Amino acid sequence: xxxxxxxxIREIHSKPAFEKDDDGSVADQHPAWxxxxxxxxxxxxxxxxxxxxxxxxxKDEFFTLFEAVGALExxxxxxxxxxxxxxxxxxxxxxxxxxxxxxxxIGIMDQLLCFEMAWHAGHPLSQSLFTSLYLDRLLWPEPxxxxxxxxxxxxxxxxxxxxxxxxLRAYCLSLVKTCDFVHQRISKEHYYEEEDFVSNLYHRxxxxxxxxxxxxHMINEALNYVSKLTNISITLRDALVVRLELRSYFLSAVQxxxxxxxxxxxxxxxxxxxxxxLPKTTYLGMRVEASFSIKIQRRLASTVPPRPMxxxxxxxxxxxxxxxxxxxxxxxxxLDYRGGANLMRFIWAYQSRTPQxxxxxxxxxxxxxxxxxRVLGMMSFKELILDNLREIVMPADVLLDSSNFDVEAPQDPxxxxxxxMDDFMATAADRFLDxxxxxxxxxxxxxxxxxxxxLEWDNLQFDAENFDTELRKYSNEAPLKDANSxxxxxxxPLSSWAYYHKLQQMEWIVQMxxxxxxxxxxELGGMYWYLQYLxxxxxxxxxxxxxxxxRRLTRISESTLEEKAAFRxxxxxxxxxxxxxxxxxxxxxxxxxxxxxxxHLRLVPAPYHDRPYxxxxxxxxxxxxxxxxxxxxxxxSYQQFAALISLRMPDKNGxxxxxxxxxxxxxxxxxxxxxxxxxxxxxxARREWEAVSKANAETARCxxxxxxxxxxxxxxxxxxxxxxxxxxxxxxxxANAGTGDARDVLKVEMVESAKGYHPWWIVPKISAK
Amino acid sequence: MASDFSPPPELRYVxxxxxxxxxxxxxxxxxxSQDLSEPYSIYVYRYFLYQWGDLCFMALDEKDNLxxxxxxxxxxxRGGPLRGYIAMLAVREEYRGRGVATKLVRMAVDxxxxxxxxxxxxxxxxxxxxxxKLYERLGFLRSKRLHRxxxxxxxxxxFMLFVKESTGQYGGEYGAAQLPPSA
Numbered sequence: 037x038x039x040x041x042x043x044x045i046r047e048i049h050s051k052p053a054f055e056k057d058d059d060g061s062v063a064d065q066h067p068a069w070x071x072x073x074x075x076x077x078x079x080x081x082x083x084x085x086x087x088x089x090x091x092x093x094x095k096d097e098f099f100t101l102f103e104a105v106g107a108l109e110x111x112x113x114x115x116x117x118x119x120x121x122x123x124x125x126x127x128x129x130x131x132x133x134x135x136x137x138x139x140x141x142i143g144i145m146d147q148l149l150c151f152e153m154a155w156h157a158g159h160p161l162s163q164s165l166f167t168s169l170y171l172d173r174l175l176w177p178e179p180x181x182x183x184x185x186x187x188x189x190x191x192x193x194x195x196x197x198x199x200x201x202x203x204l205r206a207y208c209l210s211l212v213k214t215c216d217f218v219h220q221r222i223s224k225e226h227y228y229e230e231e232d233f234v235s236n237l238y239h240r241x242x243x244x245x246x247x248x249x250x251x252x253h254m255i256n257e258a259l260n261y262v263s264k265l266t267n268i269s270i271t272l273r274d275a276l277v278v279r280l281e282l283r284s285y286f287l288s289a290v291q292x293x294x295x296x297x298x299x300x301x302x303x304x305x306x307x308x309x310x311x312x313x314l315p316k317t318t319y320l321g322m323r324v325e326a327s328f329s330i331k332i333q334r335r336l337a338s339t340v341p342p343r344p345m346x347x348x349x350x351x352x353x354x355x356x357x358x359x360x361x362x363x364x365x366x367x368x369x370x371l372d373y374r375g376g377a378n379l380m381r382f383i384w385a386y387q388s389r390t391p392q393x394x395x396x397x398x399x400x401x402x403x404x405x406x407x408x409x410r411v412l413g414m415m416s417f418k419e420l421i422l423d424n425l426r427e428i429v430m431p432a433d434v435l436l437d438s439s440n441f442d443v444e445a446p447q448d449p450x451x452x453x454x455x456x457m458d459d460f461m462a463t464a465a466d467r468f469l470d471x472x473x474x475x476x477x478x479x480x481x482x483x484x485x486x487x488x489x490x491l492e493w494d495n496l497q498f499d500a501e502n503f504d505t506e507l508r509k510y511s512n513e514a515p516l517k518d519a520n521s522x523x524x525x526x527x528x529p530l531s532s533w534a535y536y537h538k539l540q541q542m543e544w545i546v547q548m549x550x551x552x553x554x555x556x557x558x559e560l561g562g563m564y565w566y567l568q569y570l571x572x573x574x575x576x577x578x579x580x581x582x583x584x585x586x587r588r589l590t591r592i593s594e595s596t597l598e599e600k601a602a603f604r605x606x607x608x609x610x611x612x613x614x615x616x617x618x619x620x621x622x623x624x625x626x627x628x629x630x631x632x633x634x635x636h637l638r639l640v641p642a643p644y645h646d647r648p649y650x651x652x653x654x655x656x657x658x659x660x661x662x663x664x665x666x667x668x669x670x671x672x673s674y675q676q677f678a679a680l681i682s683l684r685m686p687d688k689n690g691x692x693x694x695x696x697x698x699x700x701x702x703x704x705x706x707x708x709x710x711x712x713x714x715x716x717x718x719x720x721a722r723r724e725w726e727a728v729s730k731a732n733a734e735t736a737r738c739x740x741x742x743x744x745x746x747x748x749x750x751x752x753x754x755x756x757x758x759x760x761x762x763x764x765x766x767x768x769x770x771a772n773a774g775t776g777d778a779r780d781v782l783k784v785e786m787v788e789s790a791k792g793y794h795p796w797w798i799v800p801k802i803s804a805k
Numbered sequence: 806m807a808s809d810f811s812p813p814p815e816l817r818y819v820x821x822x823x824x825x826x827x828x829x830x831x832x833x834x835x836x837x838s839q840d841l842s843e844p845y846s847i848y849v850y851r852y853f854l855y856q857w858g859d860l861c862f863m864a865l866d867e868k869d870n871l872x873x874x875x876x877x878x879x880x881x882x883r884g885g886p887l888r889g890y891i892a893m894l895a896v897r898e899e900y901r902g903r904g905v906a907t908k909l910v911r912m913a914v915d916x917x918x919x920x921x922x923x924x925x926x927x928x929x930x931x932x933x934x935x936x937x938k939l940y941e942r943l944g945f946l947r948s949k950r951l952h953r954x955x956x957x958x959x960x961x962x963x964f965m966l967f968v969k970e971s972t973g974q975y976g977g978e979y980g981a982a983q984l985p986p987s988a
Binding site for chain 2: 104
């Protein structure tokens with residue numbers, strides 16, 4: 037019982053390392069607290085408590101694990117941030133008004149930069165920037181005028197000590213204002229609190245209300261002062277100048293406004309030009325450790341346990357800053373719109389760079405994709421969907437004619453077409469936008485959100501069928517006849533479009549599984565099989581779309597130049613999509629066979645014994661869970677799956693399920709057959725990826741991101757060549773093994789996805805013994 | 806391989822019960838908090854032990870010293886499947902690699918299955934290969950990766966185990982639409 041008196045409930049700022057699921061949110065379900073008359077309940081409480089036994093938990097239904105984790109024990113130094121060890125003082129005795137050497141100013145600036153980058157990397161301010169006693173003095177108590185945001189906080193500014201009051205102050209204020217813009221940008225977009233970023237400002241204001249012009253004015257004043265200094269060395273002076281200028285440029289680069297165009301690019305470029313000067317002069321700085329204190333935390337967040345300062349090295353911070361500026365500059369390339377497929381390609385290529393762009397940059401990209409009801413600052417969302425429909429399924433289709441939307445007469449069929457199309461686009465808008473938005477999330481979330489999004493697209497596909505059926509009478513569509521059943525076949529363009537996007541998302545889910553190392557070694561063969569199954573479905577679907585598009589073209593008696601161009605664009609999309617999908621299919625198929633081969637000969641360190649609580653079928657069901665409620669394509673039954681991917685895995689006794697262990701020669705012979713299949717597919721994959729790599733940027737839908745995309749394709753090809761080498765090494769070794777155990781002649785080592793040539797293509801290392 | 810060693814004969818495996826709180830709780834807390842950057846308050850332990858004491862197992866030596874412990878719970882997951890959850894697992898360093906953790910987990914899992922669990926979940930740090938191997942050998946699969954899940958900024962894998970044929974029918978965690986939170 038003694039413990040109960042020591043308990044208090046803390047705010048849930050901490051991250052409980054427990055079953056926190058996708059939403060990660062804790063709904064506040066507590067009944068509202070009402071003010072009333074205070075009364076002493078000590079006696080009543082003690083009496084009631086004495087009726088309990090030790091360890092008995094008294095809780096209402098609203099007390100969850102989150103609350104339990106949020107509780108902390110007062111007087112426990114590890115949990116109670118207010119606890120003072122004996123001899124410890126509450127406040128720091130560092131004098132923020134002391135004279136500073138220029139070397140010390142540089143040291144403080146560089147330390148602040150490290151903390152700033154730590155904050156960008158997802159650490160809270162309380163463990164980074166807000167440990168600075170200088171920043172604390174500027175920001176608390178909250179300044180009502182910018183003039184109040186000073187270190188001495190006295191009304192009369194003192195003229196001396198300019199290194200502090202002018203130079204460091206200007207640096208600190210512009211740093212804070214930069215953080216303000218960053219914070220505003222991130223807060224407006226989708227991100228995951230604590231996972232990507234900690235938005236808590238601990239009741240401090242980041243100079244939001246002050247005009248950025250005033251801050252720039254201060255930096256200029258400081259620059260003026262520093263550049264005229266004669267009593268310090270030129271190196272020192274230049275080091276100070278570079279740091280102040282960088283603050284000014286960085287502030288301009290992140291300045292938060294609603295204008296979506298590339299006018300901020302020059303600022304990022306200026307930052308990039310200045311940055312290399314930083315590490316060259318950081319040695320000049322003298323660290324002033326005493327000006328950073330963890331004690332400030334007590335005033336920032338008394339209800340969370342004390343947490344250590346985040347130590348990011350200068351080299352690391354420098355690298356982060358360089359990446360941030362490079363990514364910032366590159367992000368604006370997205371604004372050159374070349375169609376929805378190209379836009380999607382751009383975001384994939386951009387976000388797949390390692391390390392993934394930081395949360396600020398990912399939010400910046402989201403804002404460019406869609407904000408203030410505009411896509412890329414230049415078109416409506418409706419225009420984006422219409423354009424994507426034209427590109428994939430409905431080139432020059434009367435149903436999508438822009439003039440339809442201007443018809444006001446209800447007796448005109450175009451009026452009805454426009455109305456139906458508007459309804460459809462309203463249904464599809466959020467889901468389509470969600471694809472782009474999702475691609476901007478961190479990689480783990482990307483996969484998880486896709487698992488949900490794909491179900492939405494399954495519904496959308498179904499809804500779209502109804503729209504298609506309704507619209508058919510306006511498009512004057514004539515059905516194709518099925519050669520076998522002579523049934524009517526209709527194009528279903530809108531649902532075809534939805535199906536296409538849904539299939540892509542399903543493939544991405546599987547491929548992200550490889551990238552995130554979600555699959556265990558013994559699952560790889562099966563997952564590459566499932567991937568090729570999805571892709572072959574998509575290829576069939578693309579061919580179906582192509583058939584209907586071709587037919588529509590033949591029915592147009594005399595096509596205009598515009599129509600011709602529209603059809604050309606669509607065919608170029610379809611043909612390249614089929615080529616790229618075929619290349620992916622071959623590679624996936626090849627790896628599937630290769631991993632089956634390894635498993636067959638027990639060459640990879642997978643658990644071959646029975647797992648006590650599980651069967652292969654249970655594991656398959658778990659793996660297929662994201663797809664099980666999708667109507668089309670159906671998840672193959674376990675029996676089909678097992679039969680198709682030659683899951684003839686040796687069991688515990690190495691008997692392959694039969695009563696007697698088959699002869700080694702027989703095992704090896706089966707293995708060679710698998711290897712043969714792997715070889716065929718991997719050779720085809722190599723050829724096909726070669727063809728993919730030769731496409732021009734317009735065809736490959738990689739305009740604006742051509743360099744990144746080509747690098748990625750090159751890496752896929754290297755992985756593919758590597759896989760081909762693995763096959764030939766294995767072949768030779770197997771021939772040498774004759775009827776012996778292949779494990780005596782071959783050694784296979786797994787490679788983590790991040791360490792291979794391409795994270796989506798896992799190719800193990802192999803060597804002959 | 807942990808299972809290659811037979812556990813030392815003097816080890817005993819005991820199911821927890823609230824009546825044992827005074828004897829074992831402080832030892833449990835001590836053993837578990839060794840691996841944590843930030844300790845849990847006593848409330849966290851009681852949250853589990855009071856409600857699911859029978860899903861907690863302890864490994865004791867002949868002098869009743871605590872060498873290992875597993876703490877878990879079992880409840881409906883979002884109104885869907887009955888989900889067991891392994892919350893904490895710790896074995897004293899000098900006793901690791903002897904199958905103690907595996908034995909503890911198996912005892913907890915056995916009780917969960919006995920109590921009709923549909924599935925069992927847990928998280929481990931992505932760098933904790935020993936723990937991952939342990940669960941993979943029992944049949945768990947990684948179901949998702951959780952970005953910067955722990956306070957120290959490390960990511961985690963969620964591990965899952967279906968223990969019933971019917972589990973797939975819930976459509977699982979993907980049943981309800983989960984999109985990025987609106988800003």
